[in-house]
Amino acid sequence: MVRYRAFLALPGVWLVFSAATLARLSYATLVLSQLLTVQAATGSYAAAGTALGVYGITSFTMPAKARLLDTNGPRRLLPLLSTLLALALTGLAVAAGSTVTSPLVYLAGAGVAGLVAPPIGPTTRAVWARLTLGPAARQRAYSLDAVVESGLFAAGPVLAAALAHAATPATALASTAAAHLPGSLVLATSPLLTRPARSAPEHPGEQRSDAPAVQVGTPAPGDQAGPRPDAAPAARLRRVLGPLTRPGYAVLLVFTFAIGLGNDPLEVAVVACGQQQASAAASGLLLAVLSLSAAVGGLGWGHLVGTAHGRRLSEASPWSVLAALAALTSIAAAVAALVPGLAWLTVTLVVVGAASAPVAVVVYTAADRFSALDGGSEATTWVNTATNLGASLGTAGAGVLIDVHGTASAFWAGAGFTAAGAVGAWSYRLRARLADRA
Known part of the structure; x- marks a missing residue:
């Protein structure tokens, strides 16, 4: 069993963990600080929202950048990208401070x-993934990672709002750039980032339990007689599309898209419900409950995987686990739609939050099995992209639903999309089981 303290005590891990946390904090403060900066400079929420939309669309290039980092190494490319991002954000802050009002500049x-x-x-x-040898150890590392990420994205908007209120929105945006650059530069200098993508076992006879049964380059049954005529085009297609060509990976992306589409309407509905039934402060407290329960759920999941029950759970199909967690989230969202009152809403948020971090852990662990074929981060980057795309669409759609049909409609939408994710994951599991029997 790998405990959190033992994991953080591994050589170099604490430096990577701290630097990455600082760099990721900037992403947690970026959205609100950019929104407030552009709105204050142009006087238009439409321009501010469009600027966020442009940022979101162009950030879908993340998988391509992940492949570049995997191919060329992070030591040179990561500092370059981080410096350019810091310059872009600083440029936006300087433009706002210089009373530039043209929306095109901010777009x-x-x-x-x-x-x-x-x-x-x-x-x-x-x-x-490179530091952990078994599924249990990896899920524990991913649990800690998910907890920190949830905490950052809960605290980030609060920090951005406080900086904007104490000084100016442009100051909050400049501070975002100032936090990102040193964190990324320190991260890029870590020797842990420059190790081979899949190092050999540290001890003789030690094997990775999640290693693929057929390694890259191993001929599949029936290929011993020589390459097929279409082998070269197929190989080129696999190189271009990467993990997208591998069986089951597209299903995983659809699942994460559905979860992003379903979970973010819940957050918007929570804010609206808190404002309608109490005050804006109540909305903040409800979101805090959601974030805290996610942290507890992540830490609890990481502890569970090291126990006897957790080992049995790790042997189960990840599709079954994802289906169960998504179904639990869907039921909680439906209860929130049916039962009014902040007390019941708080209970349902505890359930939703406690399930959200384990979903992220299992998804990243499953994606890492696709990464094991090339040792890169592209597979998990696609997962992030699919989740963010679903979250962006879910947030926009939730606002429209609440305006037209009321708060309950957003809860129902969240319940429906997460239920669809549960059904999809379970259906794929059944299909795989039937294929194995055949």
């Missing part, structure tokens, strides 16, 4: 920021 700056933003989270998780 261009937001687009550049999204294009150059480096994949800090996937790069860090690739380090954890």
Whole structure:
């Protein structure tokens, strides 16, 4: 069993963990600080929202940047991307401080920021994957990672709002750039990032329990007679599309998209419900409950995987686990839609939060099995991208639903999308089981 303290005590881990946390904090403060900066400079929420949309669309280049980092190494490329991001954000802050009001300036700056933003989270998780030898140890590392990420994205908007209130929104944006650059630069200098993607076992006879049954380059049954005529085009396609060509990976991305699409309407509905039934302060407390329960759920899951029950759970199909967790989230969201009152809403948020971090852990562990074929971070970066795309669409859709049909409709939408994710994961599990029997 690998405990959290023992994991952090591994040589070099604490430096990577601290530097990555600082760099990822900037992503947690970026959205709100950018929104407030552009709105204050242009006087238009439409311009501010469009700038965020441009940043979100251009940041979908994350998988391509992850592949570049995997291919060329992070030592040179990560500092370059981080420096460009810091310059783009600083440029936006300077423009706002110089009373530039043209929305085109901020749209261009937001687009550049999204294009150059480096994949800090996937790069860090690739380090954890290289340091852990078994599924239980890896899930524990990913649990700690998920807890920290949840905490950062809970505290980030609060910190950005406090900086904007104490000084100016442009100051909050400049502080975001100032936090990102040193964290990324220190992260890039760590020897842990420059180790081979899949190192050999440290002890003779030690094997990775999650290693693929057929390694890259091993001919599949029926291929011994020589390459097929279409082998070269197929190989080129696999190189271009990477993990997207591997069986089951697209299903995993659809699942994470559905979870992002379903979970973010819940957060918007929580804010609306708190404001309608009490005050804005109540909304903040409800979101804090959601974040705290996610942290507890992540830490609890990491502890569970090291126990006898956890070992049995790790032997189960990840699709079954994901289906169960998504179904639990869907039921909680449906209860929130049916039962009014902040007390019941708080209970349902505890359930939703406690399930959210384990979902992330299992998803990243499953994605890491696809990464094991090439040792890179591209597979987990696609997972992040699918989740963020679903979250962006879910947030926008939730606002429209609440305005037209009321708060309960957003809870129902969240319940529906997470239920769809549960059904999809379970259906794929059944299909795989039937294929194995055949």
